[in-house]
Every structure is written in C-alpha cells, then in structure tokens.
C-alpha cells in the first residue's frame with residue numbers, strides 16, 4: 001500500500017471509530033515534548049497470541065493491559081492498534097470475524113482511537129505488513145500527528161522494525177516466541193506491557209520541567225565536550241536552554257567545534273580540550289586549567305548546564321566552574337557530587353542521548369518551546385550550498401569510516417555495498433575525511449563517486465541534506481542525516497547501546513550483528529578479530545533496507 005492510497009480495512013476502521021474527532025479533544029496542554037500517541041501491536045502485545053483467531057470468545061488480554069492503557073489515556077496520549085492479520089489474505093477468517101474480535105478487545109481494554117490492519121501476507125509485497133512502515137504512517141495520519149511523535153509497542157522484531165523505518169520509537173516487550181537476535185537488536189526493551197507504559201510516561205515526563213527556573217537566566221553556559229556526534233545529539237537540549245535564556249555560550253572541545261558551529265541557539269563558542277573527557281588526552285596542564293577557569297568566569301553565566309555521555313564525569317568541570325564563581329550548576333552524575341552541583345540529575349541507561357540531555361535541561365528548568373520538535377537540527381546559514389558537481393539530489397551517501405575504527409564499516413564490505421547499490425540503480429556518493437581518502441577511493445571504485453577529503457563537516461551536511469538516504473555506521477554523519485530528516489541505513493556496531501546512540505527520530509533500518517562480542521564494550525578499536533559485527537553485513541540487505549525506506553534506485557525517494 002502506498003502512503004497516499006487507502007486500504008479498505010483502514011478506511012473502514014476510521015469510519016467505525018471516528019478517530020479524528022476523538023483525537024482533537026485529547027491533546028495535552030502544553031503540548032507534550034516527545035509523544036502524542038502510542039501504537040500497539042495486537043497479538044502477543046495487547047492480547048494473548050491465538051494464531052489466526054476469528055473468535056471473540058478467545059480474546060485474553062495480557063496481564064495489566066487495561067490499567068496500563070488507561071494510564072496512557074489519562075496522560076492525554078492517543079492509542080492505535082497496528083496489526084498484521086495475514087489470516088485475512090489466507091482465508092482463515094473473514095473481515096467480519098476480525099472486527100468482532102476487535103470489538104471484544106475494546107470491550108475488555110477500552111476504546112482505541114484507530115485500528116490499522118494489514119490484511120496481506122508476505123507474498124503480497126505490500127508496504128503495510130510490518131516490518132514495512134506503512135501501518136505506522138497510516139496510524140500517525142489517522143491520529144493527526146507524525147510518526148516521530150509516536151511510540152510503538154510490540155512483541156517481535158517486525159514491530160520494532162516498522163516503528164524505526166517510519167522514524168517512530170519502538171519498544172520491544174519480548175515473549176517466549178521472541179527471538180534472541182530480535183531482543184539484541186532492539187534499542188528499547190521492557191519486561192511487560194505495564195513496564196513499557198511506565199517507561200514511556202517516565203520519559204515523557206522527564207523532558208518537561210516540573211518547575212520553571214526560580215530566577216531568570218540571562219546568560220547560560222552549556223558544555224558538551226567530545227566529538228561531532230556528541231555535540232549534534234545535544235542540540236535539542238541546547239535549544240531548550242536557549243529558549244529560557246537570553247544568551248547561550250557553549251564550551252566544546254576541538255573535535256566538536258565544527259559541529260558546534262552548526263547548532264541553532266548558540267550565541268558564542270569557547271573551544272578548549274578537557275583532559276578527563278578526550279579519548280587521547282594530553283597531560284593536565286595546570287596553567288591551561290587556570291586560564292580556562294578565568295575564561296569561564298568572564299562569561300558571567302548565571303547558570304551552567306554540563307552535558308556528558310553516560311560514562312563521562314561532569315565533576316572536574318563543575319569544580320572549575322565553582323572556582324570561576326558560577327553559582328547554579330546542573331549535571332548528570334551517578335557519582336556523589338558533594339557541593340559541586342546544585343542540580344544533580346540521574347538518568348537510567350538506555351535513554352536516547354538527545355532525550356537524556358533534554359531531561360537535564362528540564363531539570364535545570366528548560367523545555368523546548370511549542371513548535372520546536374525534539375529533533376536534531378542545524379543552522380541553515382551555517383550549511384554551505386551543495387557542490388554543483390555532485391549532481392542532482394536523489395543520490396545515496398555511503399560513509400564507510402569513523403573516528404573510532406570499531407564503528408567503521410570494513411572497506412571490503414563497503415565496496416560490495418557500493419556495487420550492490422549501483423546494480424540496483426542507485427547513484428552512490430562515497431564520503432570520508434581527509435585521512436580516509438585511500439578507503440573512499442577504493443570503495444567508490446566499485447561503482448560510486450569518491451568525495452573523500454572533499455568536504456569539512458558543514459560541507460558534508462550539505463551533501464547529506466540532499467541525499468535520499470545515508471548508509472553509515474555509528475558516527476557523526478548519521479546524526480547529520482537525522483538533523484536533515486534523511487533516512488539512515490545504520491551499520492551499527494553494538495559497542496554502545498543502539499537505543500542511546502542510534503539515529504534519532506528519523507526513518508532508520510538497523511543492520512549488523514547486534515549480539516556480537518564487542519557489544520557494550522565501548523571499544524574504540526574492535527576487540528574481536530575480523531570485526532564480526534559488521535563484516536557479515538549482506539549488501540543485498542542494504543538494497544532491501546532502502547526499499548523498506550521507500551528509497552528507489554533511479555533517484556526518487
């Protein structure tokens with residue numbers, strides 16, 4: 001089913017349940033930052049899975065379902081069911097029987113704002129059978145929102161895959177039939193439906209300040225050290241701070257400077273390495289630390305918000321900020337901060353980095369204003385025009401490298417991917433930094449155009465913004481794609497959690513072995529001979545992933 005066509009089952013569902021009228025009155029005010037709607041798989045998620053059931057008498061809700069759904073309704077979230085019912089295509093039950101089952105589900109679990117059903121089986125090659133994203137797009141449309149403001153709860157990899165391919169969040173609630181590799185690949189896993197609901201509501205709440213700042217903030221100092229990707233994923237939180245402050249000064253490191261230049265909401269940038277953050281630090285230079293402290297004091301900030309990732313400490317900088325005379329300091333710290341922090345914030349493992357940072361901004365009293373979605377964004381005036389010689393938009397960008405080699409695509413795999421994409425009719429641009437020219441030349445020789453070393457980060461952002469899709473590992477350009485709303489085929493080495501570092505709120509297909517031995521090692525160099533998490537990627541799967549993302553060979557999207 002194309003997105004602009006109507007499926008008879010979906011049209012009927014909208015008529016029966018009048019979704020739009022009900023949705024209009026239930027929007028929370030002020031608008032929730034993260035989600036408008038929760039989409040739920042039916043069999044194995046809401047009710048016990050009775051294969052090809054056409055009998056209302058056999059409907060059994062999973063434990064705690066009614067109370068969990070009522071919590072979502074009470075929070076102003078709209079609810080839709082998104083379900084594959086291939087029994088229709090196979091003639092195991094009729095449409096009438098299925099709607100009798102759905103009526104029974106509503107009798108037991110309360111009303112849903114929309115029901116979206118795929119009546120096909122795999123052989124039909126439709127665009128709505130999960131893991132294709134068609135039902136998620138249709139549900140979002142029925143509910144008057146967008147996929148990125150939806151979170152889908154399901155019990156198998158097809159559910160999570162459909163959510164991600166539409167740019168929605170996906171929560172996996174495994175059952176005994178869920179395959180271990182599906183659990184490993186999911187970025188967000190909950191033990192049961194009530195736990196999934198509790199975490200959805202917790203995350204939604206965590207990015208809304210419970211109290212506004214007690215005093216107005218004239219100048220806020222925000223800090224995000226480390227590399228380009230780290231700076232980019234902190235963008236939404238920095239915009240939230242900027243919405244509540246007259247002036248924002250960003251302290252970043254040398255490796256994040258180019259990304260810092262691209263962030264909206266930043267008025268001034270201070271660049272300085274932090275030896276307790278950088279991966280290859282020089283020795284601590286007391287004079288440099290004294291001069292940094294003096295420089296930070298001269299900012300005149302009345303609030304500092306120190307952003308870090310989950311294995312970095314904010315406390316050494318907090319001490320420097322205290323010595324610089326800054327009185328209101330907020331940071332995430334599991335370690336005891338003593339009197340270094342005024343707001344000590346804590347976040348569970350697994351929360352996407354942009355939300356983790358937004359929750360710290362919220363703890364410091366800031367939220368994104370209505371109308372500013374919590375997506376990654378770049379300053380338009382900081383991105384140069386795309387070079388004319390790369391051709392018209394509609395190409396696929398393949399970026400094989402990464403500053404951390406453990407997260408780079410092996411060159412021989414990237415070479416075969418370029419060949420497969422070219423064979424499928426895709427125009428491929430191969431990008432990389434100045435030190436990656438040898439690799440990009442070799443990879444592009446298989447049928448792409450070599451742009452290795454041609455661009456700085458802003459120039460790469462321009463090329464990525466006009467791509468139909470980007471094929472990339474867990475590295476900065478994946479976040480540039482997310483910032484441009486360009487779909488990502490993520491060749492994701494599992495050294496860090498996908499749920500934290502995967503491309504945020506953009507249609508994504510994840511490839512690679514999520515259960516490889518490098519999982520959660522945070523290794524910068526692959527600790528396993530042969531780099532098995534990515535060396536087994538099948539180039540045909542990349543071609544199929546682009547099809548799932550509705551990116552066609554021949555230029556269109």
Ligand SMILES: [Zn+2]
Nearest residue numbers: 118126128129
């Ligand atoms: Zn279908």
